[in-house]
Amino acid sequence: MDLNAILKNLKNCPCGKCHTCDVKTVEIGSGLLQKTAEILKNNNFPTDILVVADKNELRAADGILDILTQGGFNISPLIFEDLRVAEYAESERIAALSREKGGILSIGTGSCNDICRRAAFVENKPFAIFATAPSMDGFASDSSPLTANNFKISYPAKQPDIIIGDTAVLAKAPAELKSAGFGDMIAKYTALVDWKIANLTIGEPMCERVADVTRQGLMRAVSLADRVTAEDEETAGAIFEGLILTGMAMQLGKTTRAASGAEHVVSHFWECKKLEQGLLSDFHGKKCGVATLMVTRLYKELAAMENPVFVSDQTDWDTVYAIYGEHFRSEVEKFNTPTVTDETSPEILAKVWPEIRRIILEELPSVEKLTELMQKAGCATTAKEIGVADDLAVTGLQYHPYMRHRMMLTRLVPMFKDVEPDWKTLAGI
Ligand SMILES: [Zn+2]
Numbered sequence: 001m002d003l004n005a006i007l008k009n010l011k012n013c014p015c016g017k018c019h020t021c022d023v024k025t026v027e028i029g030s031g032l033l034q035k036t037a038e039i040l041k042n043n044n045f046p047t048d049i050l051v052v053a054d055k056n057e058l059r060a061a062d063g064i065l066d067i068l069t070q071g072g073f074n075i076s077p078l079i080f081e082d083l084r085v086a087e088y089a090e091s092e093r094i095a096a097l098s099r100e101k102g103g104i105l106s107i108g109t110g111s112c113n114d115i116c117r118r119a120a121f122v123e124n125k126p127f128a129i130f131a132t133a134p135s136m137d138g139f140a141s142d143s144s145p146l147t148a149n150n151f152k153i154s155y156p157a158k159q160p161d162i163i164i165g166d167t168a169v170l171a172k173a174p175a176e177l178k179s180a181g182f183g184d185m186i187a188k189y190t191a192l193v194d195w196k197i198a199n200l201t202i203g204e205p206m207c208e209r210v211a212d213v214t215r216q217g218l219m220r221a222v223s224l225a226d227r228v229t230a231e232d233e234e235t236a237g238a239i240f241e242g243l244i245l246t247g248m249a250m251q252l253g254k255t256t257r258a259a260s261g262a263e264h265v266v267s268h269f270w271e272c273k274k275l276e277q278g279l280l281s282d283f284h285g286k287k288c289g290v291a292t293l294m295v296t297r298l299y300k301e302l303a304a305m306e307n308p309v310f311v312s313d314q315t316d317w318d319t320v321y322a323i324y325g326e327h328f329r330s331e332v333e334k335f336n337t338p339t340v341t342d343e344t345s346p347e348i349l350a351k352v353w354p355e356i357r358r359i360i361l362e363e364l365p366s367v368e369k370l371t372e373l374m375q376k377a378g379c380a381t382t383a384k385e386i387g388v389a390d391d392l393a394v395t396g397l398q399y400h401p402y403m404r405h406r407m408m409l410t411r412l413v414p415m416f417k418d419v420e421p422d423w424k425t426l427a428g429i
């Protein structure tokens with residue numbers, strides 16, 4: 001992957017920001033597993049390292065520990081049984097374990113990378129990832145969504161210095177994980193729309209060139225929709241590259257906006273609520289894909305209105321706090337004091353509505369088109385398929401905005417006069 005070409009294109013960006021990226025090397029190719037030690041050494045990665053994986057991931061990267069040892073690395077492996085939740089406490093444990101080590105190598109995908117990336121940030125250690133599945137876009141990210149007390153928030157984290165993706169390994173990943181990766185890519189449609197809306201309504205900075213890095217990854221994934229589930233090295237490699245591009249866009253723009261919008265927050269809401277009951281959630285990208293469909297239904301419905309009347313924020317806070325419950329109350333209060341709609345007004349919304357409407361009508365694919373793409377790629381398209389109960393699906397779609405201080409079109413619904421969406425239908429129930 002030509003990182004220099006991407007960075008060159010972002011030089012002297014008209015947005016005024018200096019776009020930099022800490023990732024030094026992204027190697028994607030067939031048979032790279034055997035060359036892991038060599039690649040790390042060639043990039044001056046320390047040889048005394050903490051290696052973190054779970055058992056499934058270690059099986060996918062079969063033989064990697066021996067390859068490292070034979071390649072001259074002194075490794076301390078930390079192997080989890082099954083790492084489905086990225087716990088903040090685990091990131092602290094890894095940070096402590098890495099203290100005497102030169103660097104951290106994470107073998108895996110979502111949760112494993114998330115806890116390692118945070119640990120590497122806390123201890124300021126060189127950090128590398130050997131990817132085992134193209135299942136989500138967090139590989140190049142500089143933030144970690146971690147769970148503490150069942151509440152999931154993003155913490156500052158370290159971008160990996162090196163990312164290795166062996167297409168033979170990636171292609172063999174379970175179809176469900178590859179489809180999840182596609183779901184995380186599809187989410188960029190609504191994410192980019194929300195970024196633009198935040199720019200128009202509260203003046204949040206937006207960079208079109210960074211958004212284009214995301215679009216590039218998105219288009220690549222979309223063009224391969226019907227090959228996602230096949231055991232095909234070329235497709236797995238291309239999807240992986242798309243996921244890296246969008247992850248990188250977050251770092252380049254210094255905002256998660258380039259990769260996540262309302263659909264990600266909906267997914268986090270479901271996850272938190274399920275965790276509260278001690279239930280594990282489905283894969284990140286799988287949930288985000290389903291949420292993207294729901295959010296798109298809402299956005300298309302709102303955009304059908306040519307001249308809506310806007311009023312001050314009519315949020316019923318008693319209901320909001322009741323929905324979140326005592327457990328999450330202090331977090332929700334923190335994110336809403338002040339609340340993000342204080343930064344805009346009915347007048348501003350009326351002024352920018354034609355532009356918001358145009359973006360939704362022109363840049364967001366239709367619900368039918370999205371559904372078709374997702375089905376081709378083997379993605380889940382309903383709440384049922386991701387184990388989210390009907391009422392949770394609906395409350396998540398309606399009340400997720402309050403778990404962030406973040407402008408999204410979903411957060412503006414209470415500023416539309418006399419508009420009460422049929423949340424059940426929008427949630428596909
Ligand atoms: Zn820019």
Ligand SMILES: [Zn+2]
Pocket residue numbers: 136137138184187259260264284285288
């Ligand atoms: Zn994501």
